[in-house]
Amino acid sequence: MSTGGKPLRLGVLLSGRGSNFLAIAHSIREGRLPNVEIAIVLSNVADAPGIQAARDLNLTTAVFVSKGRARADHDADLIACLRGHNVDLVCLAGYMRLLSPGFIAAFPNRILNIHPSLLPAFPGLDAQEQAFDYGVKIAGCTVHFVDEHLDHGAIILQRAIPILETDDAHSLSERILVEEHIAYTDAITRVASGDYVIRGRRYVKR
Numbered sequence: 097m098s099t100g101g102k103p104l105r106l107g108v109l110l111s112g113r114g115s116n117f118l119a120i121a122h123s124i125r126e127g128r129l130p131n132v133e134i135a136i137v138l139s140n141v142a143d144a145p146g147i148q149a150a151r152d153l154n155l156t157t158a159v160f161v162s163k164g165r166a167r168a169d170h171d172a173d174l175i176a177c178l179r180g181h182n183v184d185l186v187c188l189a190g191y192m193r194l195l196s197p198g199f200i201a202a203f204p205n206r207i208l209n210i211h212p213s214l215l216p217a218f219p220g221l222d223a224q225e226q227a228f229d230y231g232v233k234i235a236g237c238t239v240h241f242v243d244e245h246l247d248h249g250a251i252i253l254q255r256a257i258p259i260l261e262t263d264d265a266h267s268l269s270e271r272i273l274v275e276e277h278i279a280y281t282d283a284i285t286r287v288a289s290g291d292y293v294i295r296g297r298r299y300v301k302r
Contacts, residue, residue, distance in 0.1 A: 097206070097290045099184055104288045105135040107183035109174070109191040114146020116189040116210055119277035120284065121153055128281055132288055136181040138174060140193055156181065162193055171199040178203075185287060187280070188242065200244055205294060207242035208287065210280050212272045214238060214254055219247035224269040228259065235259050235268060237276045239283035241294070250299045252283045 097104065108117045117137065123129045137150035140162035150157045158177055162170045175198070178186060188209040200207065213223035215238040218230070227235045236256035241249040255275040259268060286292065291302050 097184060097287055103131050103133045104284075105133055105182055105184045106284070107135055107178045107181065107186045108137045108150075108189050109186065110137065110139050110144060110146040110189045111141050111192040112144055112146060112190045114144065114149055114189055115273065116276055116280050117146050117187075118149055120187065120189070120280055121150075121155070123281040123284075129284060129288070132284060135183050136177065138177060140170070140191070146190070167194070167196045168198055171196040175199060175202045185284070187284070189280075194246065195242065197244055200242060205241050205250075208252070208280075208283060209240055209242050209247070209249070210276050210283075211238045211240070211247050212269065212276065214256060215240065215247055215251060224272055225265040228263065228265045228268050233259055235272060237272055237279050239279050241299075250294050250297050252286055252299050253279060255279045 108120065110117050121134060124132055124134065134155055137147065137155050137157045139147045139159050142159050142161055147157050147159060160170060160173045184206065186203050186207040188207065211223060213227055214236045218226040224235065234256050236254055238251055238254045240251045243249040255278060257271055257275060293300050293302060
């Protein structure tokens with residue numbers, strides 16, 4: 097993704113604690129994401145802990161409460177805010193709301209999501225519990241571009257871990273979360289490089 101040598105500006109969307117957002121912010125501050133900056137952190141939940149965490153880091157924040165609003169109207173406000181802050185790449189970090197077609201069209205192949213399973217297995221909510229209950233031996237996380245379908249889009253990278261005999265759904269979730277924090281930074285690095293093409297559903301490094 098070419099930005100003409102200027103820093104890649106991220107818009108982060110979250111609904112909860114924002115642990116993946118914090119992992120991205122720490123990677124920027126510690127130099128693991130050079131020439132990348134967080135332009136704005138948005139939430140659809142007024143008291144989301146992640147928004148307070150962003151304020152504590154002196155980042156620009158905005159809240160657009162989604163409850164009771166039509167999806168298209170709510171997303172139109174998000175689009176305007178993101179564009180107003182010259183966002184290059186949108187990162188969903190625990191954003192618990194489906195995006196409207198209008199939002200996706202506004203940022204084609206410029207929206208990333210992280211999901212706590214090895215997609216296409218176990219899309220949707222409670223993916224870690226789904227994997228544990230199904231009895232799979234390998235779990236993990238996926239960073240992908242967002243398209244109009246749930247947990248779909250071209251996969252940028254995946255990180256896998258074995259499910260241990262001592263695991264339960266909670267411990268598995270915690271171990272996957274460690275991998276998520278690594279994966280999101282790695283995925284942003286790959287996208288920021290611009291050194292890739294998307295062929296059909298495939299992310300291909302050039």
